[in-house]
Amino acid sequence: MIYAVTFNPSWDVVMTLPTTLYSGHTYNQVSWTGYAGGKGNNVARAIQQLGGDVTAVGFYGGAVGDWILQALTAQQIPYLVATTTESSRLCLSLLDSQHVTEIRGHGPWVSPETSHSLLCQVRDHLQPHDWVTISGSLPPGLSADDITLWVNTLRPHCQGIIADLAGDPLIAAWEAGVSAICPNRQEYDQLPMGALSPRPQHRVITQGADGVLWYPAESDTPQTIRAPAVPVQNPVGAGDVLVGALVHALSQQQSWADALGYAVMAASASVVTAGIADIDRDVLVHLESQWRQSHT
Template identity: 35%
Template sequence: MILTVTLNAALDVTYTVDALVPYATHRIGSVTARAGGKGVNVARVAAALGHETAVTGFAGGATGTAIRAELAAAGLRDELVAVAAESRRTATVVDGVDATGFHEPGPEVRTTEWSAFCASFAGLARAAHVVVCSGSLPPGVPLDAYAVLVDIARRHGARTVVDAEGSSLRAALAARPDIVKPNLAELTATVGITEPLAGGRALCAAGARSVVVSSGPDGLLAVTGEGTWRARPPRRIRGNPTGAGDAAVAALAAGLVHDAPWPRRLRDATALSAAAVAAPLAGEFDAPAYHRMRVEISLEELDATHLDR
C-alpha cells in the first residue's frame, strides 16, 4: 500500500478562463471542486496506476466534510483525522497556458489532535510499503512533523518520500527519508541554492538518501546512491501544471514499491509529470501521453559516482 499524508488537505476549486488578465473581470468556462492537497493528488495518480492507496491527514468543518465526501466518490480510502477547525480551500485559475493558485493557510491544529494523528498514523504505517509526506503544515503542527512521521514509518518497515520545503523539509532530513522531491523554488527556499545539482547534493549531505529536483518543462534531476541523472520530456506540454510534481511523486513512490532501478524510476516520473500537465485537473494524467512519452524521455547520466549511503 502507498499511504499518502496530507496534513493540510484542501477543497480544491479550479476555474477555467480563456485568458487570465490582472485587474479584469473574467467569465468562467467551468468550475470543478474536489479533494486536494499534494498527498491527495499523489494518491489519485497512484490509484490510477493500479496501486492500493490510503489518504490520511486532517479534515474539519463543512469543508472537511466536503473533502471526505469527494474522496468517497472518487473511491479513495479515507483515513483522515478529524479536527475542530475548518479545513482550507484553494482556488486555481487555468487559462490553457499555465495556472495561478490562491491557497488558504489551513486549520489550527491542537496538540491533542496532533497526538491523535500520530497514533492513527502508526497503525496505518504498519500496512504501508511506502509513505508519502507532502505539502505544507497547517498552523499548530510542529515543524519537525515530517521527521516524526518518517521515523515512525521506518520503524514499521515502510520506505518514505517527502515533498516539502523550507523549515519542515530541513527538519525532515534528520530522519533520512528515502527520497526528497523539491521543485526549484522549494530547493532554493530550503538550502538557498538555485542550481539543481548543487542543491540536490546539499540535501543529500544534510540527510536525504536520494533527491529528485523537478524543473518544470526541463524535467527532473536525480541525485541518488546509484548515480546522478537528468531526464527531460521530448517536448514542452501546455496545460495545467498544478499537479505535475505530485504525479512525479506518485511515480517515484511506485518505483519504491517495485524496487525499480533509478533510470527507470526517473523516466516514469518525468513522463507521468508531463502527462499530468496535459490533463485538466491536478491528480489526473493523460494516459496515452504517459505511455507514449515513457519511451521518448531523454535520460543523461551526469555522475556515476555512488553516494555513501
C-alpha cells in the same frame, strides 16, 4: 499499500476563463471543477490512476472537510483522518488564456493531540513493505519538529518515506532519514547552504519542463532525466504526480533509475490535461514506450 499524507488538505477549485484574467472584473458562467486537494491528495489521486493501492491520510474539519472526503470516496480512495475543530481550507486555480493564478486559503489549526492520534493510526496500519509519502505545507499548529516525530515514528515500520516539503520541514525530513526528498528547483535553491548533511538518501529536484536532477543516495554525481516536450495545459500538481508515480514504481520493486524515468513521463503526461494531477493515459503510454526504447 502507499499512505499519502496531506497535513493541510484543501478543496481545490479550478476555473477556466475563456479570456485574460483582470483583477476587479466579474466573470460569469465560468466552468469549474472541484478536487480533493492538498499535495498528498494529488499524490493519492495519481497513484490511484496508475493502478496502485493508496490510502489518503490527513486532518479534516467542517463542511469543506466533508466535501474533500466525499471526493476521495467518489474516487474510491480510502482514507485515515483526524478531525480538526476549524474548517479545512479552499484553494482556487484560475486558468486564463496565458497564465495560472493560484489563491490558497489558510488551513485549520491542528493540535498536538490531533497530530498524535493520526500518527498512531498510520503507524498501526503500516506493514513492512508499505511506503509513505509526506507532501505539502504544514497547517497552523504543526512545525518541523512534527515532521521529525512523524518520520522517526513511521520509518521503522515501512519500506520507505518520500518527502515533498519545503524549508525547515524539508530539512527535518531529510535529517530524520527519509528515503528521498522531492523539492522543486525553487524550494531546493531556497535551502541555506549546507542545510542537508551528507546522508545516503536520494535527492530528486524537479525542474518543470527541464525534467529532474537526481542525486542518487549512493553517489554525489547528479543525473539529469529530461522531460519530453509536450503541449502544456495545466502544470499544477505535476510534482505530485511525479511523487505518486515514483513511489508506485518503487512499491513494485523497480530500481530508482527506472522508477524515476517512469515518474518523469507520468508527470509530463499530467501537464497536458486541464485538471490538477490528472494523467492522460494515452500520452503516458506513448511517452513511456519512447522512454523505454531510448533506455534499452
